[in-house]
Structure formats: structure tokens, C-alpha cells
Amino acid sequence: MSENKVKRILEIIPGFLSWSIIIFLILLFIVKPLAAIVVIIVYLIYWVCRLLYSSLLLLMTNQRRRSKKNYDWLSMSKEVKSDLKFENIIHVVLYTTYKESKELIASSLDFLKETNYPKDKIVVVLAGEERAPDTHSRLEILKNQYREYFLDVIATIHPKDIEGEIPVKGANATYSAKKVKVYLEEKGYDLKNIIISCFDADTCPDKNYFSCLTYNFLNNQKRYQMSFQPLPVYSNNIYSAPAFARVIEVGSTFWQLIEGMRYEKFITFSSHSMSFDTLVRVDYWPVDLISDDSLIFWKCFLKYNGDYTTFPLDIPVYMDIAVGKNWLDTIAVQYKQKRRWAWGVENFIFVSQHFLNNKNIPLFLKIRKLYQILDGHISWATWAIIISFITPLVLFSGKVILKNSLALFNLSYINGVVFHSLTFILMLCIIISWEFTPPRPKNVSRLIYFSFLFQWLLTPFISALLGSTPSLDAQTRLMFGKYLAFNTTPKSRVQGPEDR
Amino acid sequence: MHDNIYLILRKVFFWFFMALFFTLTPVILYYSLGYKFDTGSKKFLKTGAISIKTFPKGINVYLDGMKIKEITPCTLRELLPKEYTIVLEREGFYPYEMKVEVKPSQIQDIDIFIVPRMVDITKLDIDLHIYKFFVTKHLFGETIIVFTDKGIYFLDGDFKGAKKVSAQIFEESTANSIENLKESSGRFLFWNKSNLWVLDASQGKDKDGKYPDAVMLYKAEDDIKDVFLGFRGKYIIIHDGLKVIALDADNLKVSFPVYELKSVRSKIFYDSRSETIYIQDKVKGAAGFSLFRAEIMPLINERILNERK
Numbered sequence: 001m002s003e004n005k006v007k008r009i010l011e012i013i014p015g016f017l018s019w020s021i022i023i024f025l026i027l028l029f030i031v032k033p034l035a036a037i038v039v040i041i042v043y044l045i046y047w048v049c050r051l052l053y054s055s056l057l058l059l060m061t062n063q064r065r066r067s068k069k070n071y072d073w074l075s076m077s078k079e080v081k082s083d084l085k086f087e088n089i090i091h092v093v094l095y096t097t098y099k100e101s102k103e104l105i106a107s108s109l110d111f112l113k114e115t116n117y118p119k120d121k122i123v124v125v126l127a128g129e130e131r132a133p134d135t136h137s138r139l140e141i142l143k144n145q146y147r148e149y150f151l152d153v154i155a156t157i158h159p160k161d162i163e164g165e166i167p168v169k170g171a172n173a174t175y176s177a178k179k180v181k182v183y184l185e186e187k188g189y190d191l192k193n194i195i196i197s198c199f200d201a202d203t204c205p206d207k208n209y210f211s212c213l214t215y216n217f218l219n220n221q222k223r224y225q226m227s228f229q230p231l232p233v234y235s236n237n238i239y240s241a242p243a244f245a246r247v248i249e250v251g252s253t254f255w256q257l258i259e260g261m262r263y264e265k266f267i268t269f270s271s272h273s274m275s276f277d278t279l280v281r282v283d284y285w286p287v288d289l290i291s292d293d294s295l296i297f298w299k300c301f302l303k304y305n306g307d308y309t310t311f312p313l314d315i316p317v318y319m320d321i322a323v324g325k326n327w328l329d330t331i332a333v334q335y336k337q338k339r340r341w342a343w344g345v346e347n348f349i350f351v352s353q354h355f356l357n358n359k360n361i362p363l364f365l366k367i368r369k370l371y372q373i374l375d376g377h378i379s380w381a382t383w384a385i386i387i388s389f390i391t392p393l394v395l396f397s398g399k400v401i402l403k404n405s406l407a408l409f410n411l412s413y414i415n416g417v418v419f420h421s422l423t424f425i426l427m428l429c430i431i432i433s434w435e436f437t438p439p440r441p442k443n444v445s446r447l448i449y450f451s452f453l454f455q456w457l458l459t460p461f462i463s464a465l466l467g468s469t470p471s472l473d474a475q476t477r478l479m480f481g482k483y484l485a486f487n488t489t490p491k492s493r494v495q496g497p498e499d500r
Numbered sequence: 501m502h503d504n505i506y507l508i509l510r511k512v513f514f515w516f517f518m519a520l521f522f523t524l525t526p527v528i529l530y531y532s533l534g535y536k537f538d539t540g541s542k543k544f545l546k547t548g549a550i551s552i553k554t555f556p557k558g559i560n561v562y563l564d565g566m567k568i569k570e571i572t573p574c575t576l577r578e579l580l581p582k583e584y585t586i587v588l589e590r591e592g593f594y595p596y597e598m599k600v601e602v603k604p605s606q607i608q609d610i611d612i613f614i615v616p617r618m619v620d621i622t623k624l625d626i627d628l629h630i631y632k633f634f635v636t637k638h639l640f641g642e643t644i645i646v647f648t649d650k651g652i653y654f655l656d657g658d659f660k661g662a663k664k665v666s667a668q669i670f671e672e673s674t675a676n677s678i679e680n681l682k683e684s685s686g687r688f689l690f691w692n693k694s695n696l697w698v699l700d701a702s703q704g705k706d707k708d709g710k711y712p713d714a715v716m717l718y719k720a721e722d723d724i725k726d727v728f729l730g731f732r733g734k735y736i737i738i739h740d741g742l743k744v745i746a747l748d749a750d751n752l753k754v755s756f757p758v759y760e761l762k763s764v765r766s767k768i769f770y771d772s773r774s775e776t777i778y779i780q781d782k783v784k785g786a787a788g789f790s791l792f793r794a795e796i797m798p799l800i801n802e803r804i805l806n807e808r809k
Contacts, residue, residue, distance in 0.1 A: 041532055045525050053517040057510065064506055261510055404606040406549055409575075410532035 006356070008481070010349040014374060015479030018381040018472055025390050033398060037407045040391055044414050047383065048421050055425050057261040058254055062432055065231070065257070065314040073211035073315075074116050082218035089214055090151070090189055091117070092180055092196040092276060094125040096169050099132045100201040102142060109146050111204035111318070117211050123183075124153045127176035131160045131167065154183060162287075167485075170285035170292025173198055177276075177284050184276070192224070194276035198285070198293075202236060202320040203271045212315045213273050225308045227297055228273040229266065232256055233316040233436050239444045241321040243455035244462055245330050248338075249321045250433045260312035265372050267297040267310050271317050274300075290484060291344040298351050301369075305360040316436075331465075338470035343484050345377045345475055381475050384467025388460070391415055426456050534605040536578045546604035550576045553611040554588060562587040575607070586610070592617055624659050631675035634690070636683045645688060647675040651711065652699065665701040667711040679724075684733030687749075690714075693723045696738060698749075717752055718745075728770035735800055737777070739768050744777070746800045756803055758796050763789070 029036035078086045093112060097105060109124065126142055128135035139155035147153045156176040165171040177196065184194060195217055199205075209230060217223050234249030241249075259266050268274075270293050279285075282299040285292040301308040322337045324330040351373065355366045395415065398408045430453065437452065477484055536547045552561060554572040561568050563576060564585050572588065579602045588596040593614045600608050624630075629649035635657075636643050642657040652666040670678075677692035686702025696718040705711055718724075722741025729749075730737050736747040737758070744759035761768075762782040766789070769778045775797040783790050 038529060038533070041529060042525055045528055046521055049517045049521040049524075053513055056513050060506055060509060064503070261506065263507065404603070404608060406534045406605050406607045407532050409549070409551065409607045410528075414528070414532070 003353075007349060007353065010352050011478045011481065014345050014348055014377055014381075015472075015475035017374070018378050018475050019479075021378070021382050022385055022390070025386065026393075029390075029394055029397075033394075033401050034405065034407055036394060037398065037402075037405070037411050040386070040394060041407070041411055041414055043386060044391070044411075044418050047387070048418055051421050051425060054258050055428055057258045058428065058432065061257045061261040061312075061314075062435070064261075066435075068212075068314050071208075071212075073208045073215050077211050077215035077218060080215055080218045084193060084218055086214065086218065088190070088193045089121060089217070090184075090194050091122045091210055091214075092125060092184075092194055093122060094127055094173060094176055094180070094196060094198050095201055095203070096127045096172050096176070096198065097132075097135075097139070097201040098129050098172075102138050105138075105142055105201050106145070108199070108202060108204050109142065113146070113149050115205055115207045115210055117209075117214070119149055120151050122150045122210070123180070124150050125176055125180055126153065126155045127172050128155065128157050129160070129167075129172055130157050154180065156180075165287040166289075168287070168290050168292060170289065170295070171287040173292065174284035174287050177279060181276070181280060191277040191280060192275070195228075195273055196276045196279055197271065197273040199271045199317070200319060204236060204318040205230070206316050206318070209313070209315050209317060212313055216311060216313065217275070220311070222307075222309075224275045224278050225300070225304045226274070227268045227300065227308075227310045228313050229256075229260070229268055229310050230271060230273070230313045230315055230317040231260065232270050232319055234319050234321045235436055235438050236318050236320045237323065238321060238437065239441055239448060241323050242327045242330050243451055244327075244458050245321050245323055245334055246452070247455050247458055247462055248334055248466060250429065250436070253436060254429060254432070260314070263309065263312075265376075266312060267294050269293055270319070272296075272310075278303075286350075289346055289350065290340060291346055294344050294347055295350055298347055298354075302351075302354045302358060302361075305358065306362065306365045306369075318438075335466060335470055338466060339474050340484065342377070342380060342471035342474035343478075345373075345471075345478060348373045348377065349478075377471060377475065381468050381471040384463050384469075385472070387418070388464035388467065422459070426459060430456055545580060547578045548581055548602040548604055549579060549607040550584070550586065550600055550602060551607055551609050552576070552586070552588070553609075555613050559588045559590045559593070559614055562589065588612070588614060590614070622659060624655070624662075626653075626662050628653065631670065631672045632678055634678075634681040636681065638683075643683075645681060647678065652714070654701065664711065665704075666699055666714060668713040680727070682727065682729060684729045687733060689717070689727055689729070689736065691718075691724050691727055694720050696720075696724060696727060696736075715752075718747060718755070726768065728768075728772065730770060730772060730775060730800065731797060732772075735797075735804070737768075737770050737796075742766075744768055744779075746796075746803070748804045751804075754804055758799060759794070765789075 025036060025039065028039065080086075095105065095108065105126070112122070112124065113119065124146065126139045128139045135157055136155075139157070143153045143155045156179045158172040158175040160167070162171070162175075180196075181191070184191065195213060197205075197210075197213070213228050213230075216228060220226055231253065233253050238246055256269060259269075272293060274296070278300060279296075282296070282303045286295045286299065289295055297308070297310060322330075322333045324333040348370065352370060355361065355370070358366075391411075395408070395412050398405065398411075402408045433452075440446070440448065474484065530544070534547045534549070535544045537543075538545050552572050552574055557572055559572040561570065561572060561574060561576070565587075568574070568576065581602050581604045583599055583601050586598050586600055593616050596612060596614055598610070600610065602608060628646070630646055631649070632647040634645045636645065644655040644657065646653045646655060647670050649669060649672075650667075651664055651669055654663045654665050655661070674692070677694075678690050679692055681688055681690040683689075686700065688699045688701060690697055690699075695716050697714040698717045699714040700712055703712060717736070718738060718740075720740050721743070724738060724740050726739040728737040729735070730746075734749055736749055738745045738747060742761045742764060743757045744761065745755055746758045748754040759768075759777070759779065761779070762784070766779065766781040768780075770776075771778065775795060777794050777796050779792040779794070780789050781792060782788075
């Protein structure tokens, strides 16, 4: 079978499975209502178990993060016993930019400036796009403005229409990293001592980020077979973002917290760091796929025949909540952002294709990894539809079809248990979310805390609206070969580092 | 805590929830479908359930004579398929007994209203012989106007605050003949077929300690069929036989007919909000009735002002 045919079949699988689950449940209810009730009861029990397990992981990982909060990472990284020397470690911080304003990038660089790591060990790379207007002048101004604070500031402009590339973030980052490699080699640096952090334009690292990263890099024997994942906290514009956007993004942060505890499943997401040497070995980020952040992990995983992991840093990087011009536009922006994240289902195709050609990775590991990818994406595309639409549909129409069914009566009882579990988890979320809320700017009323509290009441509506549909949309597009174009999330911010 | 401890804990939780899922699922499924393990016969038996809802809640439930722990609303589960006798009982309510057929894997819904026993009957504790009473509603509740052998009394809805408003004693037969009562600004109009009275209860006793008497306002030429208050009680419109008569409430001498009806079966309705009279009356030469409307207040105003001059 030709490679293209295999690719098309693989592209169909996730969407086909998700739609099959949804259609199967609806058809089963029409043909054998009692059987559908049994299936939904089993699904709800599974869901409650998974939800409670995830909540415990959230508590554990948050506790782990809190326990390390007061570590003096800088001293620890200077004193750690390692075959590499702290003094030789250089950080390359690569900001991929597109149309973001000069002020927004400057705000992120101000944050970087405030980190406690020696700035003479940090090279800032501003990776711009030729496609965007005024890129050259914008980056040049920033370069000159911040050069004095860091070891160096480099600006690269990614030319448009390079053959074999599509307009995605990975292509820009790759182009820039290649230029940086030349720069580093010219300066005589050993690439094994270089750590690259690939940040979005709005990424503001915690002051301990580079110290913690350096410590864990030096302390890990398998540092070249490991990516380092910070905790993305979407809070830069939390005081100006609409309530429902806050709830969604706190949810994203919590999801990363939970994932951080599942070591064997954990893969890179959004802003991340890794050895520059490894990046060169795997031939950089993919230039023709959208999910560059997760695909770089899989490239490394394949390169090292499955012996590659992602290390959770438990140190946050602060990012912007995706917002639009008004709340309706914000819904659209959030939907598109989640759909782009859900487009990560392309990992399944990429990994499957490469697994077919890789004889060194054990079969069990291959199956396990493919199952993990599929499970994550199919659960994402179906859970909210089953919980928010199919279960109520069965409960309401079942009262007519199966008037006196004991199973239907019990389904409504179990559904109640699910919602009680959700309430418990919501309470947990409210408590933990306070820890990620930055100090209130002086120009914002205290009354906003009521909004922070009551925003959680929106959860059922958000789950129904944005829980599964972006993922199902992405999988359906992939299934029909209607590929998603890279859609940059608009960035706007009212809060700078001085407000934090 | 060392990172490894978290790893171990995570694995423990993972396997715990995995075991929980695989243990709970068959148990819940069997239970949901109505199965019950009978330790005696060591077999799974198919059962049914009865869901009981009552108004009010909190009623005791007896199943085949045995009181169950729960009170309504409740669900009686794991019942073997057969006919059961359910009794719902609580002090102060009539017991409710019914037969319910339980079928395997099915739930029987019972939703009933439990009737309270009438134990809270309160008797008026004033020694009065009641001839007739009327209830008028106002902003703060109700007032009961009672015609008695000792005069006319006002009572609150809960029988509190009994107040004598007139010492006038109507004969029992006259009091019984009173057809209706209307109130406007403390003045009470009441009538029978022959007479229309007014009682001004707004002033209370006079300086000599005497209660006001009801004044006879109008004596019918034919039969008083209905009475309406016009222009905030200033005018009284009376349907007397074939006549519609207007009365100046401030000057009882002034009365005049405003409309002549064609049939004794004709009816009138006076809408005090729009000051409009609606008349169901016959048209000359026609067999049936028709409906008319007229804004008669300008006419009444003019006539009354002329009379006053």
C-alpha cells in the first residue's frame, strides 16, 4: 500500500472512532434502549472513577509544586554534582512571533529580565515572520532595546514560501534555531551545554524558571533524552478576560498539572525547553505540521527508540488567556484555539507512520503509545457529547419509551452522582485556582473576586459548548482531508510584570 | 515528599480506581437492572421497585404491614415480583392504602396527595347568633362582615380583632335576604331585592358613644338586581327592574334614571376603571339580545351638578 493511502487511512481512524461511538450510542438507544442505558451507566461509572482519580492527581501535583516553591534553585543548580558545569550552560530563549505588538513582546522580555538566572548566560532569539507587517523594524527596535540586558539578542526573519513548509509556528522556530546553531558554533559553544526554550510571544517565565531548568538539566543523567515542560498558567490578562475564558484556561492549566503527574504519558505542550544538541539531532521542529509543540516530543521519542521522556518542572510560565474583541468573538477565538490544540490528533498519524518503519521500539510500547494518543483524543471528542447531550436525551425520551424501567430510574440516579462528583471537583478547582491568581492590579475593583467565584457556575455550559466540539471538529476535518490552517491566537494584555 | 513517593502514590491510586471500576461496574449494573443475590437459594433473582412520592412529604410507609425506615419520598428496592399492599400513614392525615403490582426490572411510580384530617377547626369565641356574613378582600387581607343578633361586626380573616361597627339589629329574615355587599372607602353598601342600605364604618362611635346605623339609601320600585359604585364610590348605579338609576352618594336625595331597559332579563355591568356601562338588552323588533356600551359618567356628572345647583 502506498504511503499516501496509509496516511489517509490513519487520518480517518480517530474521527471514525469518535463518530462511531456517538452514532452507536444513539442508534443503540433507538433499537435497544435498555442496552444503551447499560452502556451509558458503565460509561458514567468509568467517568466518575476517572474524574476522582484526576482530582487526586491534581491535588498531588499541586502539593508537589507547592513543596518546591521555596527552593533556592539557583544555588542548587550551582552546587549540583554533574558531569557538566553550571558556568558552561547557556540558555537560548526563542520567542516565536507573528503579528504581536512590540509592547507585548517587550512585556515578555521584561519578565525574562526579572528572572534570577545570570542574564549573561541567556541568548534571546526573536523569531519573526516575513509574512507579518513591519517585522524587521519591530524586532530591530526590541533587539537594540534589550541587547544590554542579555548575553545577546538575535532577531531572525523567517522567509515566506519556503518549499516544503506550511505557514506554521514550527517552521519559524526551525528556521530561527538553524540560524542560532550557526551563531553558537561561530562563538565556539558546545551544543551539549545549550538549553533551548521555545516560547510563544506572550510567555512570561517565573523568576525561578531558568534556575530550576538548569538544576534539573544538570541533575539528570538522561538530559539529552528529555524535554522539560513548565506549567503553563494562563493569567497574564486574567483581570480583563471574560469569565468563561478564565474558566476554560484555568481548566487548561489544571489539565497540564494532572498530566504532569502521569510521567509516562506526559508530552511537551506549548512553551517547553530541551537540549539544543537533541534538537539538532532530531532535525528541529516539524515545518509542515501544526502541532509542533507535541510533535517535537514524538520526533525525539522516535529518534531515541522510545527512550525519551518529558520532565515536569512544576515551575510556571505565565501566558495570555485567548480573548477576542468582544465576548462572542472570545468564544470564537477560544473555539479556534482549542480546535488547534485538538489538531494534535495529527500526532497519531505521524507516530503511526514512523512506528511502521521503526523496528527498534518494542511492539508493546508502540501499541501503548498509540492507545494513549487515541484514548486522549477520542475521550476529548466524545465525553461532553455523551454527558451533556446523549445522557439527558436518553433520560428524557426514555421516560416515554421505557416508562417503568428500573434501569432508566437508576441511570438518572447515577447521573446525579456524576454531577455531585463534578460539584466536588469544582470546589477543588476553586480552591486551587486562587493559588494561580496574580495580585489584583490597583485599577481593578475588589468586586471582581465575586466574578472569580461565580465564574465556575458556567462550567456545565462551557463543557457542553466547548468540551468536545472543537476536538470532534478537528477530527472530522482530518477524516475528510480538510486540513486545518495554522490559526494564530490573538494576544492582548493589560497586565505587565510590574503588576505581578 | 520525594518525587518517587508521588510516583508510587499515583500508581496506587491508578490501580485502586481501576479495581474500583471493575468491581463497582458489575455490582451497579446488576443492581440497576434489578438483580438481587438471594443468600438462601444462592441464586440471582430479578426484582422490581416502587417509587413513592407524596404531598406533603414525610409520610410513613408500611409495606405488607411492615413499617419501613424511610419516609416519603422514597424508593423501595429489591422487591420480588408480586402484589404488595402499601399503606401511607401519618398523624393528622387520613391513611392511604393501595395494592401495587411489582414487575421484574420495573419501577412502579406512585405520586399521591395525602388528605389531612380536619382537626384545626376554630370557632368564633364571641357569643353571637350569626344571621349572614360577607367576606371582602383588601390590600392587607380579608374583612368578614357579620350580621348578628347583637348588631353588625367586623372580623379579621383569622377571627382575631372582632369589632362591633353598628348596633343596628336586622331581623334574621331581612339579614338573610341580603344578596350582596360592596365596600368603598370604609362605606359598605348592601342590598336585598327591596332595599339598598349604606353603613359608614369609617367614623366609628360618635361623641355620645353611639354606633352608626345603616341608612336605607334606596327603596326599589321593582327588584334590585345589581348595584355598582361609580367614580370612586361617589355615585351609585342601581339596576332596578327595567331601570338603571344613578344616585349621588353624598346627596342621597338626588336620584334619576339613566337608562331604560327593554326586558326584565336584561343585564348590566359597570366597569369602574373605565367608567363605562355595558348593557345586554333587547333591540326593538328583534328576537334576541344585543350588547351595548355607554360612557354615562359625563351624563351623571352633569345631572348631579344641575341638581346640586
